[in-house]
Amino acid sequence: MTTADPALLYPQHLAVLTARADEALARSGREHLLIPSGRRHYQVFDDRDYPFAVNPHFKHWLPLTGVADSWIAYSPGRRPKVIYLQPFDYWHVVPEAPNGWWVGHVDVEVIRTPEEALQLLPGPPERCAIIGEANSALGSYVPDNPAAALDYLHYQRSYKTPYEVALMRIAQRRAAHAHRAAERAFRAGASEFEIHMTYCAAARQDATEVPYQNIVALNEHGAVLHYTELDRDPPAQARSFLIDAGASHHGYAADITRTYAADRGGEFQAMVEAVDRAQQAMCAGVRAGADYRQLHVDAHLALMGVLREFGVLRVSPEAALATGVSAAFFPHGLGHPIGLQVHDVAGFAASDRGGTIPRPDGHPYLRMTRVLEPGMVVTIEPGVYFIDMLLDEVKKNGHAASVDWARVDAFRPYGGIRIEDDVLCTDAAPENLTRPAFAD
Known part of the structure; x- marks a missing residue:
């Protein structure tokens, strides 16, 4: 069984996702699509976290499954922006610098704390369709998962590129x-x-x-x-x-x-x-x-x-x-x-x-x-x-x-x-x- 090189197929995949995002935004009456990667969940009364599970919408755009507190920001007619958390941390392994087949097709902004994303996200928040878990909220950017956008995006995910x-x-x-x-x-x-x-x-x-x-x-x-x-x-x-x-x-x-x-x-x-x-x-x-x-x-x-x-x-x-x-x-x-x-x-x-x-x-x-x-x-x-x-x-x-x-x-x-x-x-x-x- 031969498998095509995903790197060669990624540009077309990204074009499909941006076209779907355009339609999802039009249906929901929003101007920007924001997708947080997700935040770690911690066990009750403990400082131990559960295994991290990335937002599936995030990994739809990027082959990244281990980066928390990062964001994808997309506005029609513009290149997707990836806000990539690479913290100063000596307790855990820090995600490596952005690399791979996806980097040349998006704009990348590296941040050192989750809060730095606030200066990079488009606004105002109420004009954004924010797709993700409630615990991914950052300031006024609270995931609201508008039904018109989510119904469309979920339905289209059935058709694999x-x-x-x-x-x-x-x-x-x-x-x-x-x-x-x-x-x-x-x-x-x-x-x-x-x-x-x-x-x-x-x-x-x-x-x-x-x-x-x-x-x-x-x-x-x-x-x-x-x-x-x-x-x-x-x-x-x-x-x-x-x-x-x-x-x-x-x-x-x-x-x-x-x-x-x-x-x-x-x-x-x-x-x-x-x-x-x-x-x-x-x-x-x-x-x-x-x-x-x-x-x-x-x-x-x-x-x-x-x-x-x-x-x-x-x-x-x-x-x-x-x-x-x-x-x-x-x-x-x-x-x-x-x-x-x-x-x-x-x-x-x-x-x-x-x-x-x-x-x-x-x-x-x-x-x-x-x-x-x-x-x-x-x-x-x-x-x-x-x-x-x-x-x-x-x-x-x-x-x-x-x-x-x-x-x-x-x-x-x-x-x-x-x-x-x-x-x-x-x-x-x-x-x-x-x-x-x-x-x-």
Whole structure:
């Protein structure tokens, strides 16, 4: 897989952002767009700060994720200004001098204290659209996140520029490399904690740098959708391994899930392969004009077909969907938008002027309801699980006859299966960003 040089793509990306900013300002009746990078949050009754999370709108403009109390100031017809905090500080590492592919395309002002930004921000504040967290307020410059501007900017973030896709490809490669290392650790008998540490070492990112908390689940733990406990000791017998883990590159996320069987010739491995085939067919459905809600419903039917094939279901996929039985085995959504944030914005947006598209009835956890368009990147992450509390609901709701409980008992010790790729919608066939990274 080849990746274009982000430095060469950045000028066009910046041109797209300034054009979007012009429109957002016009819609909100403001003259200037201000984006604070964010301020550090501190733990209550303590002087320890939480890991810094930069304002996603800030890193949309600049490949900077670690600079606090800095600002982007943009006025139509003028070059963006970056107000860059480089403090005098001997307690912490000071951000290095501004450098990289972005520097030559903006005006940079270096400040030594956060308050120095006040002399450099355009005004008056009430004529500015200030996009960010409330704690980023500086004097009279208080983030107000005008809805007309934010609805437009969030909606447009759905359409990734070539620059953004290039950064996401690099994140994919980093994550795929770490996934390979994690599988090797699993097959060598490592514990969940040891696999997690192996993953982070291979990704060369620690737990505060990966885009979300790693899910590393052995055996029955795979039935906990967001399992993050990380047992320090390996189980007496490792049967299965589910890992949902990503990586970041200049603020852009990869989100990948894989499931492995300890016994490569057993029935659970065969079920993993069947889910993988179904997942690849779902990825092929990421095409312009496809309704993501319908893809989600179709995923239920496909997964119930797998369970029927393996004797877990006694009824048709259609019957399992209609009665809610399918939701006991596949309780989450098919996926979500991804980019600057793992669960990226505007997944429900009706238009760039606001409004929401509702989820299908009976599917409360779906994270996207829009029709797919070129430039969107979404995850496709179907899963089947053997979750006791949900299976008990099937019995309570009078649908016990729909399930072969002896077959459930046979698969329960494996927890579940989830397989996830990140897929780019194009004008033609979809482009799976994840599979080529594994092939490399």
